[in-house]
Amino acid sequence: MEFTATAKIGLESTVAFQLHKLGILDTETLDARVKFHGGFDEMAKALLWLRTAERLLLTVGTFRADTFDALFEQTKALPWSRYLSPRTRIHVNGKSAKSTLFSVSDCQSIVKKAIVESLKAAYRVAAVPETEEEVIVEVGILRDEVTLALDCCGAGLSRRGYRTYNVPAPLSETLGAGLILLSRFFPDTPLIDPMCGSGTIPIEAAMIANNIAPSQNRSFAAEQWKFLDPTVFSRAREEARDVMRHDPLCIQGSDIDPHCIDLCKKHAKKAGVMLDWKVRPVKDLKTSWRNGVLICNPPYGERLSDEKSVNALYREMRTVFDTIPDWQINLITSNRDFEKIYGKPADKRRKLSNGGMVCTVYQYFAKRG
Numbered sequence: 023m024e025f026t027a028t029a030k031i032g033l034e035s036t037v038a039f040q041l042h043k044l045g046i047l048d049t050e051t052l053d054a055r056v057k058f059h060g061g062f063d064e065m066a067k068a069l070l071w072l073r074t075a076e077r078l079l080l081t082v083g084t085f086r087a088d089t090f091d092a093l094f095e096q097t098k099a100l101p102w103s104r105y106l107s108p109r110t111r112i113h114v115n116g117k118s119a120k121s122t123l124f125s126v127s128d129c130q131s132i133v134k135k136a137i138v139e140s141l142k143a144a145y146r147v148a149a150v151p152e153t154e155e156e157v158i159v160e161v162g163i164l165r166d167e168v169t170l171a172l173d174c175c176g177a178g179l180s181r182r183g184y185r186t187y188n189v190p191a192p193l194s195e196t197l198g199a200g201l202i203l204l205s206r207f208f209p210d211t212p213l214i215d216p217m218c219g220s221g222t223i224p225i226e227a228a229m230i231a232n233n234i235a236p237s238q239n240r241s242f243a244a245e246q247w248k249f250l251d252p253t254v255f256s257r258a259r260e261e262a263r264d265v266m267r268h269d270p271l272c273i274q275g276s277d278i279d280p281h282c283i284d285l286c287k288k289h290a291k292k293a294g295v296m297l298d299w300k301v302r303p304v305k306d307l308k309t310s311w312r313n314g315v316l317i318c319n320p321p322y323g324e325r326l327s328d329e330k331s332v333n334a335l336y337r338e339m340r341t342v343f344d345t346i347p348d349w350q351i352n353l354i355t356s357n358r359d360f361e362k363i364y365g366k367p368a369d370k371r372r373k374l375s376n377g378g379m380v381c382t383v384y385q386y387f388a389k390r391g
C-alpha cells in the first residue's frame with residue numbers, strides 16, 4: 023500500500039529520516055510530503071513514531087480528471103469495499119490547486135456520491151445507511167491529478183495530548199520536534215530553551231532523548247477501521263513501551279513568566295517526562311553544562327508597538343548567548359531583520375512554515391574548546 027506523510031515545508035527530510043529509523047526505507051520525498059510503501063504494521067508504527075509529520079494518508083487511488091463525470095466514474099471504479107463496510111459514515115475533505123475542477127465543495131459531494139454508488143454495487147444493497155463510525159476520505163487535486171486517500175489520523179499528529187493549556191503563540195509540537203531534529207541534538211546532549219512558553223521544545227527533546235513514541239497516549243482514526251486487525255495497534259504500542267527509556271536528562275526550560283512554568287510542569291507530567299524548569303529572564307541565563315544545544319522561539323515583534331522591546335530582547339540574547347560559545351544556538355523567528363538586530367550573521371539559515379507564517383531558523387554553530 024502507498025502512504026503519504028504530510029509535513030510542513032522544510033521538515034520533509036526529517037520525516038524521511040524518521041521513516042528510515044523505523045526500517046521503512048522505500049520513501050520518496052516531495053514538497054510538503056513523503057510517500058512510502060508498507061503494510062498496516064508500518065502504518066501503525068508511523069502513526070505512533072513520526073514526530074514531524076502533520077497527517078498520514080492511505081492512498082486508495084490516483085487518476086487524471088478535468089470533468090465532474092470523469093471524477094465520478096473513476097472514483098466509483100476504485101475498490102472502496104476493500105476499506106469501507108456498507109454502513110460506513112463517509113466524510114469527504116477536499117482541496118484543489120491549479121486544476122480545472124476548482125470547486126472543492128462540488129468535488130467533495132461528487133466523490134461522496136461515487137463512493138456510495140461503488141459500495142451499493144459491491145455489496146448489492148439499495149442504500150448505505152451510514153450508521154457506523156465515520157471514515158474520512160481526502161480528495162486532493164493538483165494540476166488535474168486526483169488523489170483519493172483515507173485519513174489514518176483523525177486529529178492532526180501534532181496533537182500528542184500533553185499540551186492541554188495554551189500560552190499565546192505556542193509552537194506546534196511537530197515544529198518543536200523539527201527544530202530539535204534539525205539541530206545537533208543527541209540523547210545525551212544538554213538542551214536549554216530559555217523562552218519555553220508552554221514547554222513544547224524541552225518536552226519534545228525529552229521524548230526524543232528517552233525514545234518515547236510521541237503519539238503513544240492518543241488514538242487514531244485508523245483504530246476504528248472495521249477491516250483492520252486491531253492487534254496491529256496493540257502490537258505497535260507494546261513495542262513502543264518496550265523501547266522507552268527513563269534516563270535522567272540534562273534538559274531545561276525557562277521563561278520570564280511564572281504562569282508559563284506552571285503550565286510546563288503540568289504538560290511534562292502528562293507527557294511522562296522529568297525536566298528542569300525555572301522562572302528566569304533570559305538575561306540571567308547561566309549554565310555549568312557544556313557543549314549543549316540551545317533552541318528558542320522568542321517573541322517575533324509582529325506588531326509595531328512591540329518593535330522596541332523585541333529589538334532590545336534580541337540584543338540582550340546575543341550578549342548572553344555569547345557567554346556560552348561551546349553551545350549551538352538555534353533561533354526561530356519570522357522577524358526579517360533578526361540578524362541585523364542580533365548583530366551576527368547566522369552560520370546556517372533554514373526556512374520553515376509556522377502556522378501559515380514563513381519563519382527562518384538561524385543556526386550558530388558551537389566553538390568547541
Ligand SMILES: C[S@@+](CC[C@H](N)C(=O)[O-])C[C@H]1O[C@@H](n2cnc3c(N)ncnc32)[C@H](O)[C@@H]1O
Pocket residue numbers: 189190191192193194216217218219220221222223276277278279282302303304305319320321322335
Ligand atoms: C513565542 S513564545 C514561546 C512559545 C513556546 N515555544 C511554546 O511552544 O509554547 C515566547 C516566550 O518568550 C517569553 N519571554 C519573553 N521575554 C522574555 C525574557 N526576557 N526572558 C525570558 N522569556 C521571555 C514569553 O513569556 C513567551 O512565553
